[in-house]
Amino acid sequence: MTTEVAVLGVGMHPWGKWGRGFVEYGVVAARAALADAGLDWRDIGSIVGADTVRGGYPGYVAGATFAKALGWQGARVTSVYAACASGAQAIDAARGQILAGLSDVVLVVGADAAPKGFFRPAGGDRPDDPDWLRFRVLGATNPTYFGLYARRRMAVHGDTAEDFAQVKVKNSAMGALNRYARYRKRVTADEVAASAVVSDPLRLLDICATSDGGAALVLSSLEFARRHGAADPVRIRAVSTVTPRYPHTVLDLPDIATDSAAAMEPAGQAFRASIATAAYEEAGIGPEDISLAEVYDLSTALELQWYEDLALCAQGDGAKLLREGVTALGGRVPVNVSGGLASFGEAVPAQALAQVCEVTWQLRGRAGERQVADARVGITANQGLFGHGSAVVAVR
Amino acid sequence: MPRTRTPVVAGWFSGEGDDFRLLGTRCTRCASVFFPREDSRCRNPGCAGDDLEEIPLSRRGHVWSYTDSRYRPPSPYVTDAELPWEPYALIAVELESERMVVLGQAVPGVTVADLAVGMEVEVVPGVLGEDAETTWTTWFWRPTGVRA
Numbered sequence: 113m114t115t116e117v118a119v120l121g122v123g124m125h126p127w128g129k130w131g132r133g134f135v136e137y138g139v140v141a142a143r144a145a146l147a148d149a150g151l152d153w154r155d156i157g158s159i160v161g162a163d164t165v166r167g168g169y170p171g172y173v174a175g176a177t178f179a180k181a182l183g184w185q186g187a188r189v190t191s192v193y194a195a196c197a198s199g200a201q202a203i204d205a206a207r208g209q210i211l212a213g214l215s216d217v218v219l220v221v222g223a224d225a226a227p228k229g230f231f232r233p234a235g236g237d238r239p240d241d242p243d244w245l246r247f248r249v250l251g252a253t254n255p256t257y258f259g260l261y262a263r264r265r266m267a268v269h270g271d272t273a274e275d276f277a278q279v280k281v282k283n284s285a286m287g288a289l290n291r292y293a294r295y296r297k298r299v300t301a302d303e304v305a306a307s308a309v310v311s312d313p314l315r316l317l318d319i320c321a322t323s324d325g326g327a328a329l330v331l332s333s334l335e336f337a338r339r340h341g342a343a344d345p346v347r348i349r350a351v352s353t354v355t356p357r358y359p360h361t362v363l364d365l366p367d368i369a370t371d372s373a374a375a376m377e378p379a380g381q382a383f384r385a386s387i388a389t390a391a392y393e394e395a396g397i398g399p400e401d402i403s404l405a406e407v408y409d410l411s412t413a414l415e416l417q418w419y420e421d422l423a424l425c426a427q428g429d430g431a432k433l434l435r436e437g438v439t440a441l442g443g444r445v446p447v448n449v450s451g452g453l454a455s456f457g458e459a460v461p462a463q464a465l466a467q468v469c470e471v472t473w474q475l476r477g478r479a480g481e482r483q484v485a486d487a488r489v490g491i492t493a494n495q496g497l498f499g500h501g502s503a504v505v506a507v508r
Numbered sequence: 509m510p511r512t513r514t515p516v517v518a519g520w521f522s523g524e525g526d527d528f529r530l531l532g533t534r535c536t537r538c539a540s541v542f543f544p545r546e547d548s549r550c551r552n553p554g555c556a557g558d559d560l561e562e563i564p565l566s567r568r569g570h571v572w573s574y575t576d577s578r579y580r581p582p583s584p585y586v587t588d589a590e591l592p593w594e595p596y597a598l599i600a601v602e603l604e605s606e607r608m609v610v611l612g613q614a615v616p617g618v619t620v621a622d623l624a625v626g627m628e629v630e631v632v633p634g635v636l637g638e639d640a641e642t643t644w645t646t647w648f649w650r651p652t653g654v655r656a
Contacts, residue, residue: 247584248516252611312578
């Protein structure tokens with residue numbers, strides 16, 4: 113039995129600060145994906161929305177919100193939330209319906225309208241909510257966690273601020289070629305070094321912004337794709353949505369402390385590496401098979417961490433891989449040829465879908481100046497707050 | 509009227525001076541340690557324990573990593589918008605016997621320039637902020653070479 117689903121269509125609304133609601137971005141992306149698939153919205157049997165927590169009630173029921181905006185047509189509806197991993201959860205929900213035979217063709221949509229400045233928790237006094245507590249007790253914004261990880265890499269692996277800056281240089285050069293990116297200007301290492309420190313050792317240009325944006329996919333069974341005339345579509349071969357294993361000994365957003373390993377030895381891989389391993393095992397491939405990767409560069413230093421967690425290199429060798437040009441366009445495994453979050457800024461529920469949009473364009477050979485030569489296998493990777501793994505393997 | 513001294517979170521720390529400690533809990537069945545405290549049931553998936561006892565965490569540990577907040581954090585962090593923002597350092601501290609990492613603010617006056625990964629630090633009582641009726645108390649990490 114096949115476990116693959118076809119990517120019939122992909123679409124995006126450009127990332128930016130447009131000052132409109134998330135519904136509009138989602139609908140634009142959805143219509144683009146439907147047009148790309150050559151399908152009418154009324155052909156869709158199921159819609160899955162990736163929720164946003166910043167749009168009020170419509171954001172919590174994003175699937176229905178998008179369905180109503182596109183025009184009620186009776187489709188089955190699902191809404192999912194998993195922080196930064198919401199897009200992968202939405203893909204997984206759609207895939208499950210297709211593989212179970214419940215729907216032939218599913219529209220997946222995620223969109224966000226982000227406020228200016230730091231993300232902050234929902235209002236009210238909620239001392240039982242770790243996300244509220246880390247702000248109330250420590251003032252620990254997301255960039256402070258990125259700063260902790262970056263400093264740890266410098267101390268343990270010898271990474272330098274210059275290494276981190278080179279991630280921005282690489283990604284901004286790609287983003288300059290992507291019409292959906294918010295930032296389309298090449299950035300130099302000197303410009304990174306001249307930007308203000310936000311959370312030592314990271315500077316403003318090391319840290320991704322928060323953006324408005326929308327992305328959508330049309331997924332179908334392989335049989336539906338064949339009937340529809342798509343003989344050789346991009347196919348999703350694996351979706352990893354794993355959780356950590358106790359004791360989880362890496363300090364993760366939004367936690368104030370790790371689990372204790374005093375009573376139980378951590379077994380197997382750390383969480384991020386386990387996200388990739390689950391994707392590789394499900395896809396029946398290994399890191400040596402990867403043509404390109406789209407990873408969550410919430411900060412420049414985190415991109416280097418992902419190289420290691422995707423097993424593109426040994427732990428600690430991320431900066432070396434970057435310096436050797438392996439992850440640049442033209443290298444052995446280009447990473448974030450979309451421009452990454454460095455060029456997009458994060459639109460939370462849309463971002464994991466946008467990663468799959470880029471991989472799809474690359475595997476189709478339709479990425480223009482950003483095209484990775486002979487791209488056959490792409491992987492996306494990210495991690496959502498509160499223990500959500502997110503990785504997708506697509507092949508052609 | 510004097511302000512009441514109140515912990516910013518109830519039950520996470522207690523004591524004064526050299527007796528100040530972070531408080532966690534330990535499962536009486538499997539000995540797993542938790543901070544923030546778990547009081548109802550053990551989170552070890554291989555343990556059915558539901559009896560957890562309060563324990564003080566180690567007073568000293570070593571810096572796992574550190575950073576700072578150069579910009580004013582948003583609410584619910586409480587700051588006086590009238591005053592210029594004074595950055596503070598955050599330290600993630602590895603406690604050897606508990607085999608865990610616990611985050612906290614550095615004592616006021618200690619900056620990232622004073623810190624290094626691996627440096628020994630100790631937990632000390634501190635004041636997070638004050639409002640009309642309340643002095644909100646918290647824990648800070650302080651390099652053991654420094655006396656406030």
